[in-house]
Amino acid sequence: MSRPAARASSSTSVGRVRIPRQIYDELIAHSREDAPNECCGLIGGRDGEIETVYRARNSEASPLRYNIDPQDQFRIMSEMEERGEELAAIYHSHTASPAYPSQTDINLAAYPDALYLIVSLADGERPLRGFRIADGEVAELDLEVE
Amino acid sequence: MNADPDALERVVARVKELAKGYRPPTFEEVPHPDAALFLAAIDHQTGYTEPHEVDGEGPYEGSALLWALGLRAERRAPGALTARSLLGVDPAAIAAVFRAGQDTLRDPDRRAKLWDDLATGLLKGYGGQAGQLIEASGGKLAGPGGVLVRLSEFDAFADPLRKKAFLVCKIWERRGWLTVSDPESWEVSADNVLMRLALRSGLVPEGEVEQVREATRDAFKQVAERAGIAPPVLDDLLWEKGRENPDLIGNEAGDLSEPPRREGVVFY
Numbered sequence: 494m495s496r497p498a499a500r501a502s503s504s505t506s507v508g509r510v511r512i513p514r515q516i517y518d519e520l521i522a523h524s525r526e527d528a529p530n531e532c533c534g535l536i537g538g539r540d541g542e543i544e545t546v547y548r549a550r551n552s553e554a555s556p557l558r559y560n561i562d563p564q565d566q567f568r569i570m571s572e573m574e575e576r577g578e579e580l581a582a583i584y585h586s587h588t589a590s591p592a593y594p595s596q597t598d599i600n601l602a603a604y605p606d607a608l609y610l611i612v613s614l615a616d617g618e619r620p621l622r623g624f625r626i627a628d629g630e631v632a633e634l635d636l637e638v639e
Numbered sequence: 640m641n642a643d644p645d646a647l648e649r650v651v652a653r654v655k656e657l658a659k660g661y662r663p664p665t666f667e668e669v670p671h672p673d674a675a676l677f678l679a680a681i682d683h684q685t686g687y688t689e690p691h692e693v694d695g696e697g698p699y700e701g702s703a704l705l706w707a708l709g710l711r712a713e714r715r716a717p718g719a720l721t722a723r724s725l726l727g728v729d730p731a732a733i734a735a736v737f738r739a740g741q742d743t744l745r746d747p748d749r750r751a752k753l754w755d756d757l758a759t760g761l762l763k764g765y766g767g768q769a770g771q772l773i774e775a776s777g778g779k780l781a782g783p784g785g786v787l788v789r790l791s792e793f794d795a796f797a798d799p800l801r802k803k804a805f806l807v808c809k810i811w812e813r814r815g816w817l818t819v820s821d822p823e824s825w826e827v828s829a830d831n832v833l834m835r836l837a838l839r840s841g842l843v844p845e846g847e848v849e850q851v852r853e854a855t856r857d858a859f860k861q862v863a864e865r866a867g868i869a870p871p872v873l874d875d876l877l878w879e880k881g882r883e884n885p886d887l888i889g890n891e892a893g894d895l896s897e898p899p900r901r902e903g904v905v906f907y
Contacts, residue, residue, distance in 0.1 A: 552718065563724040566716035567732040574735035583715070603714035605695045627695070 509635040510608060510623050512543060517621060517638045519546040524586035524612040527551065531586050533559040535566075536610070537573040538581030545578060551585075558597050559585045582623075584610035591615060592622040594631050602626035608634070642858035646841035646891065651865045653888045654876070658868055663875040665813060668710055672769035672816045673761075674720040678709045679807040680757050680795035681733075684900060686745025693739065705737060705744060712736045722758040722767035753795040760793050773817050780808060781824035786817065798904075800852050802828040809871040825870040827863070829856040833874070834897035836881045841892035848898040 516536065523532045523546070530551055537545040549565035561583075573580065583604070587595070592613035594602070602609065605627035612621050623634040642650075669675045685705050690698035693707040713720045730747040733754075737744035744750065758767070765771035772789055779785040790796035790804045798804070805828045811817035819825070827833060829852040837843045842862075843854035859877070863870040881887040885896075 549716075552716075560718075561716040563716040563719035563721070566712065566719055567724060567728055567736070570712075570735035571729040571732035574731040574738070579738075601714075603694070603711065607694075 508625075508632075509637055510543070512610075512621070512623075512636050512638045514638060516543055516546055520584055520586075520610065520612050521620060523548055524588070524614055527586065528588045528614055529556045530554055531556060531559040531588060532612075533561050533583075533585040535561070535569050535573075535580055536582040536584060537569075537576065537578030539576075539578050543581050545573075545576070546584075547572065556588055560601075580607070582608040582610050584612065586612040586614060588614045591618045592620065594624055594626055599626055599629055599631060610636075642842050642854075642861055643844075646889075647858070647861060647865070649891070650840050650842055650862050650888045654862055654866045654868065654873065657876060657880060657887070658866065658872075661872075661876050663813070663872045664879075666810045667814075669810055669814060670710075670713060670717075671720075672773060672811055672814075673722065674710065674713050675807050675810040675814070676761075676769040677720045677725060677754060677757065678706055679803045679810070680753050680793070681705070681744075681750040682803060682806065683904075684745060687739070687742050689742060691739035691742060704739060708737045708739060722761040725754045726758040726762065728754050728758075753793075756794045764789075764792075769811075770816065773811060776817075778818045778820040780819055780821050782821070785821075785824075787824075800829055800849075800856055801826070802830055802852075805871070805874070809874065812871065822869070825863075826856050827859040827870050827874040827877070829853070829859075830878070831897045831900075832878050832881050833859060835885050835895070836877055836888050838895040838897065839885055839892055840889035842888075845895060846898070848901060851898055 523534065533551050534549045535547045536543055537547060547569040549569060550562035551559045552562040553560050590613065592611040594609065594611065605625065609624045609626055610621060613619065621636060623636045625632045625634065682702050682705060685701050687701055687704050690700040691704055692698050693711060697707065699707045709720060718724055728751050730751040733747040733750050734743050761767050761769065765775065773786065776784060776786040776789060780787055786808055787801055787804050796804045805826055808817060812819055834851050834855045837855040837858055838845060838851065842858045843851060859873060860870055863873045
């Protein structure tokens with residue numbers, strides 16, 4: 494669990510992560526269903542591959558911030574354990590702003606090794622972007638949706 | 640039981656030296672009283688086979704690894720380490736939350752029962768909040784109505800020597816959540832590290848595990864009094880410096896180790 498399973502390429506400085514199309518679609522769908530509030534959840538993986546989206550409730554129920562519901566976290570971690578998956582990524586949505594970590598996201602990011610996926614529902618914005626956030630520094634990864 | 644007088648004198652002198660400039664941990668990483676309570680409740684015989692880093696920090700091993708992983712779960716989902724979240728928790732969730740690579744916490748089923756019992760009791764008696772338990776005690780550690788008696792009603796804290804209870808009280812006090820009105824009731828947490836130190840220094844004689852635990856607790860209380868150090872601070876000092884150095888306070892009694900744990904107990 495301490496290392497995310499997302500695949501990162503060493504060929505570029507920022508890294509690259511492969512996102513299966515159905516995972517991408519699921520993240521967008523969850524974001525739309527929970528709008529105008531931010532949605533959130535965890536993504537499980539195995540052997541370096543992203544595999545399963547686990548939706549969580551946003552305990553803040555807010556359009557401006559998110560916290561994963563603590564009971565959902567235990568339920569999801571239990572399901573991942575039973576499937577033999579590891580935590581691969583943490584995702585949430587921005588309903589009216591770009592898919593880039595807000596200052597709140599940066600302040601609350603406690604997992605320097607984790608992949609953070611952010612969905613944007615705002616017009617004209619890239620709908621999904623991925624980051625690592627460590628010590629207040631944000632590094633974007635290239636997402637390869639296939 | 641009184642400690643060996645010669646050994647006591649030697650150990651007090653060594654402890655005074657060791658304590659110069661020592662700063663005990665502040666436990667700032669523990670975000671609220673419930674997190675301390677629930678992690679202390681399952682802090683025994685972790686079973687981790689090797690040290691692991693957690694999010695670039697560490698490496699941690701044993702109990703320190705358990706705390707690092709548990710606090711990470713709390714950071715990810717604030718409120719995770721509270722009664723409402725942990726009531727009826729699935730053992731598989733515990734195995735997952737406390738997993739580090741291929742290594743995870745031993746006996747998640749037993750720990751799930753301990754958390755469920757604690758969550759149930761806390762919800763029933765204290766609105767699900769450790770803060771209410773602290774408030775109900777009026778700051779008293781020992782005696783009727785004190786924190787130690789209240790904690791002993793939960794399976795996780797039923798240890799007659801109250802190792803886990805003193806651990807959680809120490810964190811609560813250090814974080815400012817508990818103001819102790821009877822500081823004379825403080826004792827050290829007699830765990831494997833402190834038992835090993837006490838045995839090797841000649842402070843306590845060899846014996847059955849419960850005898851050695853009790854003798855260790857009593858002996859270090861005398862050391863604390865004579866050295867002018869609060870037992871919780873002495874507890875931190877000995878544990879931090881003695882984990883890697885079993886001869887920290889002397890080895891006059893030879894190459895001794897703590898007695899083996901009894902199978903199935905949820906303390907020591």
